[in-house]
Amino acid sequence: MAVGTHKNFDADFLVIGSGIAGLSFALEAAEIGEVCIVTKKEPWDTATNLAQGGIACVLAPDDSFELHVQDTLRAGDGLCHEEIVQIVVSEAPGRIETLERYGVRFARDPNDPSRFDLGREGGHSRRRIVRVEDFTGRSIQTVLLDRVTAHPKIRLMPHHIAVDLITQGKLGFGRGGRERCMGAYVLDVDRNEIRPILAPVTVLATGGAGKVYLYTSNPDVASGAGVAMAYRAGARVANLEFVQFHPTCLFHPRAKNFLISEALRGEGAILIDGSGHRFMEKYDPERMELSSRDVVARAIDAELKRSGDECVFLDISHRPREFIVERFPNIYRRCLELGIDITTDPIPVVPAAHYICGGVVTDRDGFTDIVGLVAIGECACTGLHGANRLASNSLLEGLVMAHRAVKTCAGLLSELREISGPEAPLWDTGGAVDMDEGVLISHNWDGIRRLMWNYVGIVRTEKRLNLARDQITPMLNEIDRHYWDYILTRDFIELRNLAQTADLIIEAASRRKESRGGHFIADYPAKNDWEWRRDTILKRRLNHSSSPHER
Ligand SMILES: Cc1cc2nc3c(=O)[nH]c(=O)nc-3n(C[C@H](O)[C@H](O)[C@H](O)COP(=O)(O)OP(=O)(O)OC[C@H]3O[C@@H](n4cnc5c(N)ncnc54)[C@H](O)[C@@H]3O)c2cc1C
Structure with a gap:
């Protein structure tokens, strides 16, 4: 039964999701309009908050945009959109600067504090990972969230889950031309009430879909909402077959979704089977443990099928204890809580669904097929990752595309505010x-x-x-x-x-x-x-x- 209608826009921007993409979009968009962020659990329940490794960015003297582009194209296995790769790679330093200005304290070289202490990860031909120890994501999430919470033009609504997009087509008008998004129906979980939130620009920043798989590194919120809602509204989705399996998730009955970062392999950790034999030589003798994620994940899968074992092991115990504890404090602490001392013991690991390379198709500024609908972050398919994502390119993509989307919105907002047509009915629960x-x-x-x-x-x-x-x-x-x-x-x-x-x-x-x-x-x-x-x-x-x- 319909119980009423809504008239005006509730905000200029309705942002769905409070990870790196949603929050960084909101902070910039608040310069040009009112922002409403809905997020389905606590605002820090995001994949962003779990990211350990860091953000890929060309900053070292021996590195170049061209090398980062080539590494990305190589990982993407022929399906990257090269123009997008160039854009994202070349805009990275500017975004890192913005994060620093916001207050993120990236690790600096102890011998030369004017330089970043850059990490190395699989698939990267140079050291180029900007990081905060091994809890980069948590630092970024905290800084962005503090700013968002304090911003007078941003309204953050936790425990609000978007149900479906509201489009002109669904309301029965505007047929013939391009479909247009007017907001979303949102469930207020605490009040158990669904209402429309209307905005000239709706932003899908809903993250990934790892929860589709039994074993995943993703948080519980990663259930593919952006892809599903956009698809139901008629937007194109693409490249969803390209699911990246992270080779090394901690294998322990009490460890839920805990990732053992790629950076360990970057710092020399080796993979061994249950009998202590190093096996990557059989699969990629050139790059060994630094091979791309899909090759390493398949190698582990093959080893497990061959041996019948439940896990393989990642061993970094040959590196000095102080280095390990200082470089990987988060992983060290978490493993120790579970009885594994990574400075002396190999770490039991298995592959798990980690990242979905496809998503809602967007242009180079994050705009989808539907007018007024933007998709950024992991739920989007910009063409950056192609058939496989290069490690630490995703936080970067979220930042760059959020920035570009806001810039484009600035020129379109007054036109998009001029939506005419019927008002969105309140949610009808029927019988x-x-x-x-x-x-x-x-x-x-x-x-x-x-x-x-x-x-x-x-x-x-x-x-x-x-x-x-x-x-x-x-x-x-x-x-x-x-x-x-x-x-x-x-x-x-x-x-x-x-x-x-x-x-x-x-x-x-x-x-x-x-x-x-x-x-x-x-x-x-x-x-x-x-x-x-x-x-x-x-x-x-x-x-x-x-x-x-x-x-
Ligand atoms: C363990 C782990 C480690 C990682 N390490 C790195 C790394 O080192 N470097 C790197 O570049 N990438 C890394 N990644 C990937 C990266 O963290 C993610 O791709 C990125 O954080 C996604 O950001 P996002 O803003 O798109 O989504 P998220 O940060 O996942 O945020 C999604 C938000 O959407 C909300 N949401 C979802 N559906 C709805 C709905 N229907 N209604 C309302 N709200 C909704 C969620 O509650 C959440 O707030 C890692 C991922 C994981 C899981």
Whole structure:
């Protein structure tokens, strides 16, 4: 039953999400208008808050934009949008400066405090990771949040979850031209009330979708909301088959989603199996542990399948104790709490879903197909990552695209404020009743995540993808039925988005008849992989015959 209507815009910008993308957008947008941020749990419940490694940025004298561009293109395996790569890489120093101005204290070289103490990570040919110890994300989140909370033109609304976008098409007018977004329906979780929040510009900054998988490094909020809502509203989504699996998540019954940063391998940590044998030589003898994430994750997956073990080990104990404790205080402390002293013991690790390279398709300024709808951060697909993301490029992408989107909004805002047409009706609950069967949600939630892990995981096959499709369709139908029958809760809204995103990942993976980047399908072995193996064998033979000392 409709109980009323809303007239005016509630703000100039409705930002959905309070990670690096949403908060940095809000701070800049507040210079030109009123901002409302909705975020579904506490404002610090974000992937941003968990980021350990840092932000990639060309700052070292031996580095160049060109090298960073090349490293990004190489990781992206032929699918990066080169213009976007150039833009993001070259705008990085400016964004780092802004973060410093806001108050983020990045690590400095102790011998020369005028320089950053840059970290090195897999896939990067130079040291270029700007960081705050191994809790870079937490530092950025705290600084941005403090500023947002204090800003008079920003209203931050925790425990508010966006249900769906409000578009002119859904309201039944403006047909024929481009679809236009007018805001979103939002559930106030504490009051159990859904209302429309209207704005000329709506910003999807909802982060990733790692929760689609059983094992993930992502926080609980990462349920694919941006992709699902944009797709339902008619925006294009792309590259969703490219899921990056982080090779090294802590394997421990009491460790939920704890990542062992890439930076450990950057600082010399080696991967060994249960018998203590180093195994990366079999998979990438040139780059070894510093190979790209997909190669390392598949190598570990293959080792686990071969041995039947539950985990492999990452060992940095050969580095001096003081260095380890100082460089990785967060990882050191967390592991010690669980009885693992990383200065002496190898760390048990497994791969886990980490980053979704695809998302809502945007232009070079974060604008989607739908007028007034922006997508930034992990939920967007700008073309920066292509088929696979280079480590530490995602916080950077969030910052750069937020900045560019605000700049473009500045020129469009007065035009977008001139929306005419019917007002958005308040949420109509119809004959919906309370959902008293929590088991319906937990059963489907668990079913989807297992399905995705088993059939759409690190190594895929046509057969498994078909099985996944057969199973996701009835789940989606059931969820859709419940959507109309029951009063919505946060858990149910998340489940609906999770199922929608899972379905899109399966569809995208089924359509790609090749292995590339984060999508590995055994029926179509990667041309790159074969070439790479052949080259490796040839190289070994050549080295062997031309180096008498080795015999
Ligand atoms: C453990 C870990 C370590 C990482 N380390 C690095 C690193 O070192 N360097 C790097 O570059 N990247 C790293 N990444 C990736 C990076 O952290 C993320 O890609 C990035 O933080 C995403 O930022 P975001 O603003 O797009 O989303 P997030 O920071 O995830 O924020 C998303 C926000 O959207 C909200 N939200 C979602 N759905 C809704 C909804 N329906 N309604 C309302 N609010 C909603 C969430 O509550 C949250 O506030 C790491 C990721 C993880 C998980």
